[in-house]
Amino acid sequence: MIDSGHDRSSLHIATLASGMDLSLPVLTIHGARKGPVVGISAAIHGDEIVGVQVIRDLWRSLTAAEIAGTLMMMPLCNPLSFEALSRNTPLDMLDLNRTFPGSDEGWLTDRISHALSTKFLSHIDYYIDIHAGGTFPVVDYCYSVNDERFARAFLSELLYRPRQMYPGVSAAVTRDRGIPTVVIELGGGYIAQAEYIARGVRSIRNMLRAAGMLEGEVETRPGQIALHELNVIRPKNGGLCYPAGDHRPGTEWPRGTKLAEIVSMKTFEPIEVLETPFDRNIMVLHRNCVTRVNPGDYAFMVGNLATAERLA
């Protein structure tokens, strides 16, 4: 319920060539009691809109009275890429999540990451960044960056403990500050999203309990799988990607399982077959229907179950 603790503001980035103001919406809920500052971001990649909807639900359902501390939410970190439904910022073609901590003397995207670093990521005690599979793939896992208890509270079956993050991600800014940081990869693609949104809201409420912002017992999920090794299966060739079956996240497959055929748009004949790479694979990201694929795209992602750990 929107109440007097709910505060809408905006973070100015720049005046665009057209004279339009580029600013990011900021949604803050000031809790009735003292507590941590929790930050949640979404749409750092503009083609990943599940997180926007999760934040909308949190904004409308949480009350100031039930919150200890301050919840600061950035539902739309890259408005230009959201408008274009594109991963990268259309004006300079940069990937916002490779430019952190950014610069106020760089390209427009560098300026967005600089503003987020200095006005948002530097003010929070916990950080949750919500991503999705994008326009075509469906994804379901969660990065355990530096605080496994906090990451496990999202309750996804698959946790990924990366040896290193991609350079320039927002999560590296808060990790380097030593604050608990979790990156969520949830939903996306050509599939109904209601279940992912509902699960995202329920699980983030559980994370807010783990952070001490909401009251109540922290729910746990025994049997979560911690992955150390992920393989992104990127086709060498573009065309149409025809999935070879239902390889949804969480399903297990042996080595050499056919995931998809890439069909040439010149000949309509298959020119490449995508297969599982490990002896024991668990799906992390898939394409559930025929989609356009570019060479080098995220087509599928699998985890190596041989080096994974099932958690108590």
Ligand SMILES: [Zn+2]
């Ligand atoms: Zn993303």
